[in-house]
Amino acid sequence: MASLTGGSYPPSLDDELERDRLAQVIKDWSIANGLAVRPPPAMTSDPEGILATTAPVTIFPSPFPKSCFEEAKLIQKTYNELYARISQDEEFLGELVQEVAGGDEFIANLWNVHLRVKMEGYVQNLALGLFRSDYMVHQDGSTLQIKQVEFNTIASSFAGLSAQTSQLHTYLAQTEYSLLKDTSAHAGLDLPANGSTKGLAAGLKAAFDAYGKSELGHRTCVLFLVQDGERNVFDQRHLEYELVQQSLASGTGAIPVFRLPFSQIPDRISIAPGSFKRQLLYHLPSNPSAVFEAAVVYLRAGYGPRDYPGQAAWEARYQIERSAAIACPSVLTQLAGMKKVQQVLATPESDGSHSSALRRFIKGDDKVEGLWRTFTNIFPMDDTTAAGQKARCLATDPAACQGYVLKPQREGGGNNTYRSAIPGYLQSIPEAHWGSYILMELITPPPLSNIILRNGQLEHGGVICELGVYGTCLWDQTSRDGKILHSEESGYLLRTKGDQSEEGGVAAGFGCMDSVSLV
Structure with a gap:
């Protein structure tokens, strides 16, 4: 711990009154500002869907090496370029799918969706990625270096809650930490701004604008495909609200955004009859006469086998893929996020038939070396x-x-x-x-401590932090030179878990929300 902070951090909060006051401030701020999730069914009965509970969060921002943070943000646009180009390389992806599909029916089914659409012909050339590259700090002696855990190409979550967590810790630094008996929490905090909500919404808007006006005379919209009974609804709503605000600020009027549970796709969408462009129509359930044309379909579901309980779900994914809507992600972009792709990219140049995989997609030694440093x-x-x-x-x-x-x-x-x-x-x-x-x-991270507020209870002990850097990218799948229309680094996420926990997923119940204090 001393290697990052040079002292004792965070404060112990030995005083019960201090603990209770700080916890109450965080609970109230979190609910008031949407740093929240729906409670799990086991916690309470909520048939009307009116309850919310605070998302698990650290009491203090966690120390994070400034050089590692800046490197992760700086490399993100290169990662955007890398994965956009991988998604364009059907031959490369097809070879890797064949290597894993024998033992992975889910991957095989995704590939079959692509093959079906390819057979009749794609009608949408544009692809949108809302990416997140996840890292941990690896400590090797006195050297600290970011190492990539994984690259997410579908349902890269928590941008909405991450921005709120950064605001929470900034608020506490301005109002509460200086009141503690131990003032070490207040001294010298370097809390970087976090534009994750704005960044991902800007990516969605770029795709919406690129789609253009409906040739059929319908209003165009953005669809959020979500899981049934989604608990992480507020994280998604923050993106929705920000997208509306950005569209209003640009003078084009509010973009209609609709949430569609994955299981309801067959009942709510259809392909425009008689149109070779296969426009995707959304039928508003509360007003059947209101028909919208989906310009962008943002998948916050469909990333795992549980979202496909039967053939009807796969048929629904096929209809999305074959339509004119800009899918985020397309099937090929989702497949680019396979762990097998990450493994092949990280293969040393002296090993095996995949030795030039990274240079196949990225030109320039500086870019290649920058990516290579992040691999484990x-x-x-x-x-x-x-x-x-x-x-x-x-x-x-x-x-x-x-x-x-x-x-x-x-x-x-x-x-x-x-x-x-x-x-x-x-x-x-x-x-x-x-x-x-x-x-x-x-990856071996440096030791850290923090206090986690989870389900109203404080947990104090050793923690491990995982940094995610968001990237937004819009590109032309058919362009020979991999033409990219929009590419930005789009904010960050810090997830923290107890150092005895292996998994770190917040939604899966292992981790919690956190923010960065640069050291």
Whole structure:
């Protein structure tokens, strides 16, 4: 801890009155400003959907190395370019899909959606990515370096709550920390501004504007595809409200935004009859005569198998993909987020047939070296390459596996297998499916402490922080030179978890919201 702060941080809050006061201020501010989630069904019965509870959050912002923070933000536009170009390379993605699809039906089904649309022809050339690149600080002796945990190409969540968390900690620094008996929480805090809500909304607006006016005479709209019973609704609503505000500020009038549960797609959307452009029409359930044309479809659902309980759900995804709406993401962009892609990109140039993967998409030694510095060691789990065979030995060795995490091709928390649990897990699945996983060396962060407010209770102890940097990118999928129409670094997320927890997903119940104090 001293390596980042040079002293004791955060304050211990030994006084019960201090703890209670600060917790109450945070609870009230959070509800008043939408730093909230719907309560889980196990906590309370809420059939009318009127209740909210504070999102889990740290009492204090967590120290984060300034050089690492700036590097992560600076490299984001290069990551935008990288993943936009990967999504354009059907041959590259197809090869990797074939390597993992035998043990991963979900990936195989996504690829089949693409193949069906390809057969009849895509009608929308533009693709939108609201990305998030996640990092942890790796400590190697006295050296601190960001290392990428994963790159998210679908449903990159918590931009709305992240901006609110930064505002919360700024508010507390201005009003409350100086009142504590231990003033170390107030001295010298460097709290960077966080424009994550504005940034992602600007990306959505760029795509909406690029779509243009309806040729059918309908009002155009943005659809948020969401999960049934979504608890993280306020995070999404912040983006919606900001998108409306930006459109009003530009003088074009409020962009209509509608939330559509994934399961209701067949009932609420249709392809315009008789139009070869296949415009996507949305039928407002409260007013069936009101028909809108979807310019942008923003998927906050559809990233995992549970969103596809049957063939009807896959047919719904197919209708979205084949339509004229700009999908965020397209199926190919979603597939670009496979962990297998990350593993191949991180393959050293001296190893294997994928040695030039990074240079295949990014030109310029400076850009390539900048990306390379963020990679950690990642291995395939196939049985044909030397790297894959090495990984299998590591993963099945009870001692060697302690430094690794086994990852499937999934987004969202709760999917990974860590350390000593890896050998047993591998034995529980067919060996033929092992190739659909990757094995990643664990990142070793510097020790930190903080206090987490979760479900009204304070938890004090060691923590691990994970930084996510958002990027927005709009590009032409058919352009030979990978023409990018919009690309921005778009704010950040800091998620924090107890240092005894392996997973860090906030929505999955492991992590909490946090913000950065630069050191």
